[in-house]
Amino acid sequence: MYAGIDIGGTNIKAIIANREGAILASSKDRTPKTAEEINETIIGLLRKMLEKKGFRISALKSIGIGAAGAIDGKKGIIITSPNIEAWKNYPLAPVIEKKTGVRVFLENDATAAVIGEWWTGHGKKFKNWVMLTLGTGIGGGAVIDNKVYTGQSGSSLEIGHLTIDYKGKQCPCGNRGCFERYASATALVETIKAKLKKRSSSLLMRMKTEALSARMVFEEANKGDMLAREALEEVGFFLGVGLAGLVNIFNPEAIIIGGGLSHAHRYLLPVAKKVVQERALPGLKDNVKYLIIKNEDKTPALGAAKVGIDSLGL
Amino acid sequence: MYAGIDIGGTNIKAIIANREGAILASSKDRTPKTAEEINETIIGLLRKMLEKKGFRISALKSIGIGAAGAIDGKKGIIITSPNIEAWKNYPLAPVIEKKTGVRVFLENDATAAVIGEWWTGHGKKFKNWVMLTLGTGIGGGAVIDNKVYTGQSGSSLEIGHLTIDYKGKQCPCGNRGCFERYASATALVETIKAKLKKRSSSLLMRMKTEALSARMVFEEANKGDMLAREALEEVGFFLGVGLAGLVNIFNPEAIIIGGGLSHAHRYLLPVAKKVVQERALPGLKDNVKYLIIKNEDKTPALGAAKVGIDSLGL
Numbered sequence: 001m002y003a004g005i006d007i008g009g010t011n012i013k014a015i016i017a018n019r020e021g022a023i024l025a026s027s028k029d030r031t032p033k034t035a036e037e038i039n040e041t042i043i044g045l046l047r048k049m050l051e052k053k054g055f056r057i058s059a060l061k062s063i064g065i066g067a068a069g070a071i072d073g074k075k076g077i078i079i080t081s082p083n084i085e086a087w088k089n090y091p092l093a094p095v096i097e098k099k100t101g102v103r104v105f106l107e108n109d110a111t112a113a114v115i116g117e118w119w120t121g122h123g124k125k126f127k128n129w130v131m132l133t134l135g136t137g138i139g140g141g142a143v144i145d146n147k148v149y150t151g152q153s154g155s156s157l158e159i160g161h162l163t164i165d166y167k168g169k170q171c172p173c174g175n176r177g178c179f180e181r182y183a184s185a186t187a188l189v190e191t192i193k194a195k196l197k198k199r200s201s202s203l204l205m206r207m208k209t210e211a212l213s214a215r216m217v218f219e220e221a222n223k224g225d226m227l228a229r230e231a232l233e234e235v236g237f238f239l240g241v242g243l244a245g246l247v248n249i250f251n252p253e254a255i256i257i258g259g260g261l262s263h264a265h266r267y268l269l270p271v272a273k274k275v276v277q278e279r280a281l282p283g284l285k286d287n288v289k290y291l292i293i294k295n296e297d298k299t300p301a302l303g304a305a306k307v308g309i310d311s312l313g314l
Numbered sequence: 315m316y317a318g319i320d321i322g323g324t325n326i327k328a329i330i331a332n333r334e335g336a337i338l339a340s341s342k343d344r345t346p347k348t349a350e351e352i353n354e355t356i357i358g359l360l361r362k363m364l365e366k367k368g369f370r371i372s373a374l375k376s377i378g379i380g381a382a383g384a385i386d387g388k389k390g391i392i393i394t395s396p397n398i399e400a401w402k403n404y405p406l407a408p409v410i411e412k413k414t415g416v417r418v419f420l421e422n423d424a425t426a427a428v429i430g431e432w433w434t435g436h437g438k439k440f441k442n443w444v445m446l447t448l449g450t451g452i453g454g455g456a457v458i459d460n461k462v463y464t465g466q467s468g469s470s471l472e473i474g475h476l477t478i479d480y481k482g483k484q485c486p487c488g489n490r491g492c493f494e495r496y497a498s499a500t501a502l503v504e505t506i507k508a509k510l511k512k513r514s515s516s517l518l519m520r521m522k523t524e525a526l527s528a529r530m531v532f533e534e535a536n537k538g539d540m541l542a543r544e545a546l547e548e549v550g551f552f553l554g555v556g557l558a559g560l561v562n563i564f565n566p567e568a569i570i571i572g573g574g575l576s577h578a579h580r581y582l583l584p585v586a587k588k589v590v591q592e593r594a595l596p597g598l599k600d601n602v603k604y605l606i607i608k609n610e611d612k613t614p615a616l617g618a619a620k621v622g623i624d625s626l627g628l
Contacts (some may be wrong), residue, residue, distance in 0.1 A: 127466070128465060144459070144463055145459070145461065147459065149458055149459070150565070151564060151565020151598070152441070152442050152565050152566060152567045153597055157563055157565060158598065159563060161562040161595055162559045164480050165478075165479050165481070165491075166552075173595055175592075175594070176593075177479075241480045242477075245477045246563075248473075248476060249471055249473060249476055249560075250465060251472075252465070252466060253466045278488060278489075279477070281472050281487055282384075283467055284467065284472065287467070
């Protein structure tokens with residue numbers, strides 16, 4: 001049995017898998033604030049899943065953890081994390097290893113999602129593909145020649161920081177016009193807020209502006225809210241702009257979309273695909289398949305488990 | 315003995331190499347207009363090089379050809395070419411094969427340049443790197459895990475059609491704001507022309523606008539022409555914008571610059587590097603090495619020869 005943990009800004013998701021990638025148990029909990037509380041939540045989730053099956057934590061062969069941020073995988077340290085302020089050069093893997101007695105391996109969450117999809121999802125069908133996780137930012141990765149490509153530093157591909165407008169919106173990363181400033185869940189919320197300032201016909205007007213989330217926007221779109229649909233279409237346009245660039249550069253067989261915003265694919269993808277058709281090169285754009293991550297809820301944790309399995313094997 | 319031919323819009327360059335990549339002979343000639351004249355030039359160059367050594371064309375084991383455009387490598391057909399109008403679905407490889415009795419293999423010229431640099435140039439030192447050829451457009455490619463990556467269709471990576479300004483200059487490809495509209499030799503000429511309209515203090519004023527070339531601009535810059543230097547710096551800025559995106563996406567060990575405009579690297583690179591430092595992510599930008607193609611004049615032809623050698627081996 002191998003554990004996989006996916007630590008997001010909102011939830012911590014955990015699974016227990018076997019060596020073949022079958023999920024034996026899964027559980028999740030809210031992400032607490034402090035590093036110590038996060039550690040306890042992780043261990044609590046593992047204990048709960050295992051006890052139901054009559055096991056202790058020591059029955060685990062490894063624990064793989066996917067977390068957002070700059071990661072030193074070798075040392076198991078989170079250098080910085082955009083979502084969890086408590087983590088600054090935090091040795092998450094050594095700490096959990098000490099508390100559990102099980103080997104712990106750390107990976108960037110977007111890379112973990114790519115590994116999960118490559119292992120058990122749509123990725124199995126393709127040799128060269130690109131994955132985007134549309135969440136607070138845009139993460140992602142590329143599988144090249146059936147191997148997950150993580151670049152020279154082995155961190156992750158920063159697809160979200162592809163420039164689509166060199167004089168565009170300022171990004172906290174220092175660049176201007178980064179893809180994720182236009183096509184992430186955060187961008188969707190910004191877009192709807194800007195629209196609400198101009199018009200008041202939307203159902204979303206009854207919510208407090210601060211409380212608006214991407215999920216609300218596509219729930220209202222489902223109920224027929226036109227302003228919500230317009231905002232989603234605008235984000236879909238920018239998704240297409242970024243994808244056209246990625247199609248021209250990677251010439252992939254498939255693009256797989258994950259992350260929370262992938263739930264809004266019926267609004268985003270038709271627009272994005274049309275933009276790719278208008279903007280990417282013939283020959284490159286013609287045979288691309290667009291797919292939604294197989295199991296948005298569990299794939300990143302499953303990928304984290306795979307990191308543990310493979311690291312043990314070395 | 316293996317021949318390699320690099321067909322550009324201006325010159326046809328030919329080399330004879332051995333299996334290890336040593337150049338045994340080289341020659342070049344102007345690129346003529348018609349398909350038939352191009353064929354004769356190719357054969358003339360081969361004959362000239364071989365006769366000097368006392369051989370006939372039949373002594374060649376293979377001829378590899380790199381040509382700009384959309385290529386069907388399997389059939390040896392040039393589908394379309396931006397530089398040579400005479401080529402429309404032109405079966406270049408079969409035609410040369412028939413005329414010479416030697417096996418002929420066709421590859422995109424930018425990919426041939428990457429293969430040449432990977433085989434005998436700076437590329438040998440790195441596992442993951444990106445190459446840009448700055449010419450009429452921007453071509454290029456990526457070497458991933460020590461293999462030349464050509465995408466699913468095996469054509470070439472269209473780095474020049476990365477979007478850096480989604481509402482920017484119209485590109486003939488259909489997209490807006492393509493990288494090559496801002497940082498190619500063509501872009502340099504457009505930039506200087508725009509500057510000359512506004513100001514007349516440049517030495518370049520004495521040339522006819524139509525006759526201006528990228529080479530003239532950096533020759534004048536070498537002589538101290540401030541307007542030429544300004545134009546080069548502007549192109550260097552955009553080179554940096556594109557490179558920052560490529561650094562974030564590919565996380566490469568090295569960026570290798572080729573193509574005619576690479577001769578102006580002392581103007582372009584300092585600006586481009588500074589922009590990458592401002593715009594790309596820490597951890598990704600820190601260890602990138604910037605190199606100029608080892609032998610701009612012969613590497614693409616050498617890469618074409620390698621395509622022939624490897625194709626024979628299959």
